Amino acid sequence: xxxxxxxxxxxxxxxxxxxxxxxxxxxxxxxxxxxxxxxxxxxxxxxxxxxxxxxxxxxxxxxxxxxxxxxxxxxxxxxxxxxxxxxxxxxxxxxxxxxxxxxxxxxxxxxxxxxxxxxxxxxxxxxxxxxxxxxxxxxxxxxxxxxxxxxxxxxxxxxxxxxxxxxxxxxxxxxxxxxxxxxxxxxxxxxxxxxxxxxxxxxxxxxxxxxxxxxxxxxxxxxxxxxxxxxxxxxxxxxxxxxxxxxxxxxxxxxxxxxxxxxxxxxxxxxxxxxxxxxxxxxxxxxxxxxxxxxxxxxxxxxxxxxxxxxxxxxxxxxxxxxxxxxxxxxxxxxxxxxxxxxxxxxx
Amino acid sequence: xxxxxxxxxxxxxxxxxxxxxxxxxxxxxxxxxxxxxxxxxxxxxxxxxxxxxxxxxxxxxxxxxxxxxxxxxxxxxxxxxxxxxxxxxxxxxxxxxxxxxxxxxxxxxxxxxxxxxxxxxxxxxxxxxxxxxxxxxxxxxxxxxxxxxxxxxxxxxxxxxxxxxxxxxxxxxxxxxxxxxxxxxxxxxxxxxxxxxxxxxxxxxxxxxxxxxxxxxxxxxxxxxxxxxxxxxxxxxxxxxxxxxxxxxxxxxxxxxxxxxxxxxxxxxxxxxxxxxxxxxxxxxxxxxxxxxxxxxxxxxxxxxxxxxxxxxxxxxxxxxxxxxxxxxxxxxxxxxxxxxxxxxxxxxxxxxxxxxxxxxxxxxxxxxxxxxxxxxxxxxxxxxxxxxxxxxxxxxxxxxxxxxxxxxxxxxxxxxxxxxxxxxxxxxxxxxxxxxxxxxxxxxxxxxxxxxxxxxxxxxxxxxxxxxxxxxxxxxxxxxxxxxxxxxxxxxxxxxxxxxxxxxxxxxxxxxxxxxxxxxxxxxxxxxxxxxxxxxxxxxxxxxxxxxxxxxxxxxxxxxxxxxxxxxxxxxxxxxxxxxxxxxxxxxxxxxxxxxxxxxxxxxxxxxxxxxx
Numbered sequence: 001x002x003x004x005x006x007x008x009x010x011x012x013x014x015x016x017x018x019x020x021x022x023x024x025x026x027x028x029x030x031x032x033x034x035x036x037x038x039x040x041x042x043x044x045x046x047x048x049x050x051x052x053x054x055x056x057x058x059x060x061x062x063x064x065x066x067x068x069x070x071x072x073x074x075x076x077x078x079x080x081x082x083x084x085x086x087x088x089x090x091x092x093x094x095x096x097x098x099x100x101x102x103x104x105x106x107x108x109x110x111x112x113x114x115x116x117x118x119x120x121x122x123x124x125x126x127x128x129x130x131x132x133x134x135x136x137x138x139x140x141x142x143x144x145x146x147x148x149x150x151x152x153x154x155x156x157x158x159x160x161x162x163x164x165x166x167x168x169x170x171x172x173x174x175x176x177x178x179x180x181x182x183x184x185x186x187x188x189x190x191x192x193x194x195x196x197x198x199x200x201x202x203x204x205x206x207x208x209x210x211x212x213x214x215x216x217x218x219x220x221x222x223x224x225x226x227x228x229x230x231x232x233x234x235x236x237x238x239x240x241x242x243x244x245x246x247x248x249x250x251x252x253x254x255x256x257x258x259x260x261x262x263x264x265x266x267x268x269x270x271x272x273x274x275x276x277x278x279x280x281x282x283x284x285x286x287x288x289x290x291x292x293x294x295x296x297x298x299x300x301x302x303x304x305x306x307x308x309x310x311x312x313x314x315x316x317x318x319x320x321x322x323x324x325x326x327x328x329x330x331x332x333x334x335x336x337x338x339x340x341x342x343x344x345x346x347x348x
Numbered sequence: 349x350x351x352x353x354x355x356x357x358x359x360x361x362x363x364x365x366x367x368x369x370x371x372x373x374x375x376x377x378x379x380x381x382x383x384x385x386x387x388x389x390x391x392x393x394x395x396x397x398x399x400x401x402x403x404x405x406x407x408x409x410x411x412x413x414x415x416x417x418x419x420x421x422x423x424x425x426x427x428x429x430x431x432x433x434x435x436x437x438x439x440x441x442x443x444x445x446x447x448x449x450x451x452x453x454x455x456x457x458x459x460x461x462x463x464x465x466x467x468x469x470x471x472x473x474x475x476x477x478x479x480x481x482x483x484x485x486x487x488x489x490x491x492x493x494x495x496x497x498x499x500x501x502x503x504x505x506x507x508x509x510x511x512x513x514x515x516x517x518x519x520x521x522x523x524x525x526x527x528x529x530x531x532x533x534x535x536x537x538x539x540x541x542x543x544x545x546x547x548x549x550x551x552x553x554x555x556x557x558x559x560x561x562x563x564x565x566x567x568x569x570x571x572x573x574x575x576x577x578x579x580x581x582x583x584x585x586x587x588x589x590x591x592x593x594x595x596x597x598x599x600x601x602x603x604x605x606x607x608x609x610x611x612x613x614x615x616x617x618x619x620x621x622x623x624x625x626x627x628x629x630x631x632x633x634x635x636x637x638x639x640x641x642x643x644x645x646x647x648x649x650x651x652x653x654x655x656x657x658x659x660x661x662x663x664x665x666x667x668x669x670x671x672x673x674x675x676x677x678x679x680x681x682x683x684x685x686x687x688x689x690x691x692x693x694x695x696x697x698x699x700x701x702x703x704x705x706x707x708x709x710x711x712x713x714x715x716x717x718x719x720x721x722x723x724x725x726x727x728x729x730x731x732x733x734x735x736x737x738x739x740x741x742x743x744x745x746x747x748x749x750x751x752x753x754x755x756x757x758x759x760x761x762x763x764x765x766x767x768x769x770x771x772x773x774x775x776x777x778x779x780x781x782x783x784x785x786x787x788x789x790x791x792x793x794x795x796x797x798x799x800x801x802x803x804x805x806x807x808x809x810x811x812x813x814x815x816x817x818x819x820x821x822x823x824x825x826x827x828x829x830x831x832x833x834x835x836x837x838x839x840x841x842x843x844x845x846x847x848x849x850x851x852x853x854x855x856x857x858x859x860x861x862x863x864x865x866x867x868x869x870x871x872x873x874x875x876x877x878x879x880x881x882x883x884x885x886x887x888x889x890x891x892x893x894x895x896x897x898x899x900x901x902x903x904x905x906x907x908x909x910x911x912x913x914x915x916x917x918x919x920x921x922x923x924x925x926x927x928x929x930x931x932x933x934x935x936x937x938x939x940x941x942x943x944x945x946x947x948x949x950x951x952x953x954x955x956x957x958x959x960x961x962x
Binding site: 023050053055056057058062070072073074075076077078079083085086087088089090091092093094095096098115116121137201216311319322323326327329330331332333335336338339340341342343344345346347348 | 382387388454598602631646653675766802807811821
């Protein structure tokens, strides 16, 4: 069966449903994989993102997460390992009217494809990158990844890994990404909201999604996703609001110089007025970087939400504006003038 | 003042300018070439420069050369051996003297032949005094001194004045070969319009050189080369890289597709990126990527979204792009990969020419991954093959690997400019019809439809996993895989019906056939015609289509008792032809980073024939 029978109603402006974004292909991830939730949240959100389905292109590399485009009934390229940001850049630069999304994993984006990731960020190409971070290699059956914690015991590191991991958000911030966020596969509402925010952002939008691999790294994010531990271990970032978390909303985060600190709001140690007020739009990346580093400090909760969003012109827009400007200055290309140029002479 | 200097008529001349890489020899050679083109001579050039931008001054590593062959008749090569060498310093003399014709003239900048420069060049004794230049006509010109004298009131520093000496040398050569100086004067005015002091100095140096030629007693003869009798038309001098670049702009206009170039700088292909970056008013999209892989994968993305997508590189870059070429094979997208070959393996000889990427082009991928492979054979031909690459890629939805090489990329020749209207259109139709659409359905050419994002109702997914025929769904079915492998091969093979047959020239009924491919065309053609002029009976055939081969290849090869295959590698084409057509081939090769000299091939022909009959 052909999985892309034309949809009757896709030409006029219509109200899509999640079903319109669901291809006929059987989803082949392992039962219980966090990828299912991410796919579902993308499909649920897509009708509300305001774009025409025929303008959507999903690009991926290699790995479990990179099967994603096959399950979306949009245009899609399942590329080669690590290259999704580069393929997506080509799609977007050639046709800026398209809505280009990348589905990728921690091995794909941060190991083999690290170079393309940082360059997409610094160029600020208007593409959205969803990093499915499960801190493990799944498709190759369980080797440690560049986001696995030091000392991780896997098939390729039976005595524990000896290298330090990447912090994906620090990396994105360092590469000048203009939209940096984190969400969780097990928090559908939050993930949907973040996807929507990313979609509205002009420029490279990067979302790190903690995604559980129940086969090779099960429970890696349990602390942040389970009902009883989540409140005390996750802080939801909201612009303009103090950073408060805890089962009883009794813990806060205070910034002392460059050092974040958890303070108790119940015992009089600190009040709400002392807390760090989150500013997504801060021009300086310094505070966002401190937030990104919470994961390196066992006393700090995991921040989720939008770490940073700044306005900067996009590569694809500047690229085409330059072309239009040159057309105006030099005049629309004329083949005769192109060929008959330079030092010419006539042979009679 | 000398009056009545003898003017000698010559049919063709090969000159070589050589100096330090900071001496401006490429510029001098290019100016001499442009003026020579305007005079109406046929010409062919060979720039030869070191990989280092500024190697240590005065050493042989830093010597940069520019050779130009010009003639009153049709010529094919930049000349085997120069008739005249301009050597700006001892190192330039040392590197180049071995290439010169017997009796060649050597113009030497005598001011640079001091103990220090002789030592830097590795001379134990001064060649001007030790008799080692016997047999050459050595003219010792106080070039630096004369330039300084001419520019003493210029207001420039001694260092700046010294840098003008190449214009003095150029002026002198213009006088010697009866070339007009006006085109270069005009060029100086334009080039240095923001630095009037430099403009005035260079102009003065050029004129001083010219008048020096006229007044000095060192030159008793001046030469003239009549315009060549080329076919009627308007001409310009063009290098291979330039021709290739504007060829693709033309293909973009003729196909109505926007041109997208994904590229990462690499010698000797970067000039294509530079040239195309100038033509944004044609809507050309040049993307300088972060690496070779991003260069090709961005082009794949652009091809998917409806561009005429190309990526330009050299051998090491093709190696990096290999996996992505496989993706383009699997996704059946029109993509053109341009390999301007250089000496390999690895970093090899970045600025030197070679033809050693043919095996890589035809077979260098994992799996059964056929692509179309074509090659341009002269600088101007790079224009034609660009159009051909675009035609084949879009008509058959297939990657095309386009081979050029450092020799034709940087070399130049007169190009009869085609009228834009005379260039055939490239018909491209995107699929828009929903009814009956499937991403891997086939037309009569076995091409799949090109359905680009933005087209409602044709949403589909492609990728590197094996595809089910017609539906394009991922398939691990054994029979389907074999079917698809064979189908992709057949699609490429069928192109033999859509390309010109292999043409045989010369003595068609001779016993000996000389074959080659790509950039060796000039050298082989010259060798064959010399051999025939000397009484040898020789046929010639030249390949521009390497995969698939022209349909009549087997028939042509089987006609000849002896086939010489001349290549700048270890015999790669010979190997392919032997295994494909089971014929015996006498492989004649050279792997020195240099083009063939016609005399080398001619000597080979003579040996095979057993001497000329006449």
